Amino acid sequence: MFDFGFSELMLIAVVALVVLGPERLPKVARTAGHLLGRLQRYVNDVKTDINREMQLDELRKMQQQIETSARDFETSVHKELTTVETDLNRAIASADAPPLAGASAELPSPQPQAEPPTPVAEVSPHLELGAGATPAANSGKS
Numbered sequence: 607m608f609d610f611g612f613s614e615l616m617l618i619a620v621v622a623l624v625v626l627g628p629e630r631l632p633k634v635a636r637t638a639g640h641l642l643g644r645l646q647r648y649v650n651d652v653k654t655d656i657n658r659e660m661q662l663d664e665l666r667k668m669q670q671q672i673e674t675s676a677r678d679f680e681t682s683v684h685k686e687l688t689t690v691e692t693d694l695n696r697a698i699a700s701a702d703a704p705p706l707a708g709a710s711a712e713l714p715s716p717q718p719q720a721e722p723p724t725p726v727a728e729v730s731p732h733l734e735l736g737a738g739a740t741p742a743a744n745s746g747k748s
Contacts, residue, residue, distance in 0.1 A: 622634070
């Protein structure tokens with residue numbers, strides 16, 4: 607900032623000694639040292655505040671970028687889901703629709719379903735089973 611050489615500092619010290627005198631020069635030098643220390647601390651505090659604000663600004667920008675990319679991703683996923691849903695709905699609708707006249711020849715005919723198996727022993731509706739009774743024990747009663 608300021609470019610003071612050794613010769614300029616010696617000249618300032620000699621002038622200060624002549625103007626202030628030997629009694630007051632140490633007090634003034636001590637006060638000037640304290641003031642310069644405070645000035646340096648103030649400048650350092652301002653620098654750290656500026657750096658902190660710059661970092662916060664960078665973090666805010668990064669947060670906005672992440673939010674926009676997340677929104678873009680969400681919209682793309684939503685679009686894909688809607689297209690898949692519409693495709694599925696179309697496929698279901700086409701499967702539920704009756705076949706066309708020309709399309710019936712292409713489709714295999716459905717196989718006849720087998721009849722359900724008949725039960726091995728049918729129980730007579732007239733039989734009444736009591737608690738703990740078996741069908742063999744009740745066969746004599748009618």
